[in-house]
Amino acid sequence: MTNSPQIPTPAHILADSMLSRHFGRETVNYFSSEDLFCGINVFLFDIQLTLTGSPLNRLSFLRSEHSFLSAALKHPSTHFVLLKDLAPLTKSPSELYYAKYDEVRKLVPEDAFDKSEEEMIKQFDSRKTNAQLIFLGLDETKKQGGLAWKIYTGAPYFALDVTPKGSEEQQTHAKDIISTMEAQGLSFYQSRVVMTFSADEAAIYAQARALIDWNTRNTFCGTCGHPTLSVNSGTKRACPPTDAALAEEGKARPDCNTRTTLSNLSFPRTDPTIIVAVLSADSKRLLLGRSKRFPPKWYSTLAGFIEPAESVEDAVRREVWEEAGVTLSRVVIHSSQPWPYPANLMIGAIAQVSDPEHEKISLLHDPELEDAKWFEIEEVEEALRIGTSPLGEKAGPEYKGGLRLPPPTAIAHQLIKAAITGDFIYSKDSKM
Secondary structure (H helix, E strand, O other): OOOOOOOOOOHHHHOOOHHHHHHOOOOOOEEOOOOOOOEEOOOOOOOOOEEOOOOOEOOHHHOOOHHHHHHHHOOOOOEEEEEEOOEEEEEEOOEEOEEOHHHHOOOOOOOOOOOOHHHHHHOOOOOOOOOOEEEEEEEOOOOOOOEEEOOEEEEEEEEEEOOOOOOHHHHHHHHHHHHHHHHOOOEEOOOOOOOOOOHHHHHHHHHHHHHHHHHHHOOEOOOOOOEOEEEHHHOEEEOOOOOHHHHHOOOOOOOOHHHOOOOOEEOOOOEEEEEEEEEOOOOOEEEEEEOOOOOOOEOEEEEEEOOOOOOHHHHHHHHHHHHHOOOOOOEEEEEEEEEOOOOEEEEEEEEEOOOHHHHOOOOOOOOOOOEEEEEEHHHHHHHHHHOEOOOOOOOOOOOOOOOEEOOOOOHHHHHHHHHHHOOOOOOOOOOO
16 A cells, blocks of 8 residues: 555644634645545546645735746745646655756746736737746745745745747757756656645645646636736736737737726636535434445545535535435534645535434435445444545555545545544533
8 A cells, every 4th residue: 555645734733722622623634635536526536635734835915026036036945846747747756856947947037027017918929938937935944045035034936837838949948858857867747646745745736736727728818719928926817908919910909808897817716615424313323425436345425516606505415415315404614625636625514414304315316326325433433443545545454344435635534533523513511
């Protein structure tokens, strides 16, 4: 079996407060790296690992401050995360490689941030292409030798897309960088399952991947269909009113209503989904389901998309009824897990049935599941102890048969554990 990454324990979850005493410590989910959601939804997603608690201070308010970005770009402490076709450059399957500016200067000229965003938009020329560069943030734990800017000090991090595309010159430079890196024994980790990065590196890679993927998918305006321009250090895209390439042909860009409102930029999207552990009315059983893709005896929590004009709680109730025919009452939000494959936020919940009459399982509504059933808490506890594993891997040596569940790095595992222990739902001075 592959060694599981360390579960993140950022300092804030150890701090004492009234809410922590009542609800217990906050759950910080490692971004789960199974071949699916570790929940069951309509698309049965293939996902990879990253973390909710990143080591980087994103400093989003400095993304338009080009004097800061210019200084960060060339600073000796700066780290560049390189991606080719969304695959990260690595020293090994468990360690990212961080390039220095001298290694990427062919794709990132020193004057990359010399112009203001207003000037970039005004002088837009769709014939000129640039490698996608994104400012990720500052690691303020690396103050020694780091960049000092106003009250902030640390190592800057950028993501750079080195996929050969764009102009011939850009493609040539990208190929040169790729060749140089691979000649050093480095490689772009081509796998949809990345579950060996440390929690910190997984978070950094996830942020880089999500933003590069979004920029790649939005190179044209969704309203007028003309090329867009990456601004705000890769976190927004603008639809410029003019294009020097068209002007040279005596043409003009058409009017576009994205430029006639206050919201004249496009932003990265986040699609919310729910994932839920469901308790029976007497709290002695847990509802779990399985897909046809699951290995034998492998079950997980139920999940699905939140629809427009729907609350988180209503989405939980709807999805559980559609997939398993069970009618829920109370829904409590437990924790969340970002998932940039491509742009989801999993909102984890614990829910309960109010009456045994509402516990009857039916798979006749949405034919998503192969099976759904109620499991006794004792059986779930045993599975948590000896029957967990990533999807596609064998359970541990103690496993002798019976229920199998997702590993601790999955939000599904954390929801199941919280539901059956009751620590999250009940305060320490209350009774179940």
